[in-house]
Amino acid sequence: MAIKKIAFIVEKLPYKSETSRLALTHAIASQTVEIHLEDGDNVEPVLIFVGEGVLNCLKEQKALDMYGVTSLEMHIKNALLLDLKVLVCKEDLDTFGLTEDSIVMDAEEIGGEVTTEVVPYDEIQKNLESADHLMFF
């Protein structure tokens, strides 16, 4: 019986490359990882947005209308719907003049119960320390 914590850290911007999208889809894949593991073992993901990566969290992304690809906004909502822990760096939001009003904070309209946590970088550093493995996207 063991839980391994994996931190998925997103620091890249969305869309230009596929990187931040793959961070989300891999983190969400933690929902089905049990089938590969022994009883009681599991992976606990934490999704972390830092630096320019916080711009992935903006609301009103029209990527599906414009380019036919799911927006990062929708991916983050899916993560929240599946009760993933989502942390966004407070200092980096401040850098871009963003507040909780500008970013995806919940997935209520699709039935999600957990919310995005805006936290200082110190809290993120603690999560990097407590994680067993780091995946930096």
Next chain:
Amino acid sequence: MAIKKIAFIVEKLPYKSETSRLALTHAIASQTVEIHLEDGDNVEPVLIFVGEGVLNCLKEQKALDMYGVTSLEMHIKNALLLDLKVLVCKEDLDTFGLTEDSIVMDAEEIGGEVTTEVVPYDEIQKNLESADHLMFF
């Protein structure tokens, strides 16, 4: 009867991506472009290394030994062998403390006759202006 001048400008570093290599191979392809054109028409390429791109020109690249891929050094020698005009920005060499001794200046050992020209950026700007098309790699 027309000659179109195309400037191939290399500003990226070698190896991490394929970009600077493709600049060289596309510039060299000017040698065979005549088969697609009317009699007397031709493309005149000029290869320009600026910014960090000047680091493509270093001698003693062991990429073939280490990774099994042709070095940029060898590509530049091929370009010189085929009499392509190769310009390297003087100011950018200075930035990295490089001199003509550090970079590929000729392809004598394979029979090349033309040499690399180390020129001030002003000269490069003039080439951008006289070119019909710019391809920035």
Next chain:
Amino acid sequence: MRLAVFLSEYKEPAMLERLKAEKLGIVLVQNGVYHAAVKKDGKVSPVLSKDVEYYALSEDLQSRGFSDSDVVDGKVKVINYEGLVDLIFNDYEKTIWL
């Protein structure tokens, strides 16, 4: 020359400072649109500090969560792909994609 420089990333390429042209246009596309849409530490991007023409691609602004009116500096003209075609054929002769 009349030169349109396409900027597709949210950084300031060294080359941008050097390029000279009689008519210079900077076209913000892909992640280049962040230069037009966000301020960093309250400041407009240094990319917007030149005395040249600026354009930003509407489709790329909207994909990223911005509306055309979110552009932080009035000198940036928002265009769509159709406008971009006209720009390339009518307003500029040469292009560079940084």
Next chain:
Amino acid sequence: MRLAVFLSEYKEPAMLERLKAEKLGIVLVQNGVYHAAVKKDGKVSPVLSKDVEYYALSEDLQSRGFSDSDVVDGKVKVINYEGLVDLIFNDYEKTIWL
């Protein structure tokens, strides 16, 4: 934690300033080796200014035209892929690729 940070590009990632670890190692690979091999305007790269362990991958130095002895700062230890394996298993617990 004991953290090895792989730096694969010749730029200074913002994240590098923030990461804290009991033992921090910076492993210069791919175009990251330029930090170890060239000076810019006569100055050693700011990436080398931290009080941490530094490594540079020999194969990537040599590919780019440098010998192991071209490294501009004595605190950078040149290693090969075999040495890198030992580093990952013996000296550090976690890795980040910037």
Next chain:
Amino acid sequence: MGKLTIGCFSSLVGSMSLDFAIKLSEAAVKKGHEVDLWLSGNGTMLGKKGQGKFRDYSYLMGTVKELINSGKFKITNCEACAKARGIGREDTEEGFGIASMDWYLASAFGTDRVLHIGGE
């Protein structure tokens, strides 16, 4: 009406540059211009047969086929770049040309405008 030559060296799905190149081609053709699109480097992945259509990844083949059918759009893969990636004629969708790099230069010779989109 003019002719635009686009070179795209960026990868499918991994980057949005191919989406950009196709949308620009579409807008240009709609306005009556001709477009030549050269795919090199990872750009050659665009012509691969059998691409899945998922909403998490951009899927451009529908638009590409319409463009080819317009008669005003030529799309050509760099032969060596494609072959190095295991993409030969039999892996490539119909309507795509396969040529060596001089095709791009020849297109640039006879065109009004060139937009060269570099690799990653």
Next chain:
Amino acid sequence: MGKLTIGCFSSLVGSMSLDFAIKLSEAAVKKGHEVDLWLSGNGTMLGKKGQGKFRDYSYLMGTVKELINSGKFKITNCEACAKARGIGREDTEEGFGIASMDWYLASAFGTDRVLHIGGE
């Protein structure tokens, strides 16, 4: 002896990150370690059948096959990433696994070290 899980999200040929991942795997296996290599994003191009062997492009399949034969190396393609690029089972070299993304997390669960190499 330990186990190393490498995730590589970078493209074949277009980047040297796959070369790095394979060289590192080779060195680790030589020292007696086990390696799991997960390919996602453009990394899935590595398994494509029929890659040409040119000196201008890196060709890794020889080394990959030796690694697979060592019995200490597992290599698996992200199914959706590959399929979006038109790379299905029939396009993939023997010895490559194809799995959904949870395979990578499961490997990370049971490994000693993870090296996650992001995309471009």
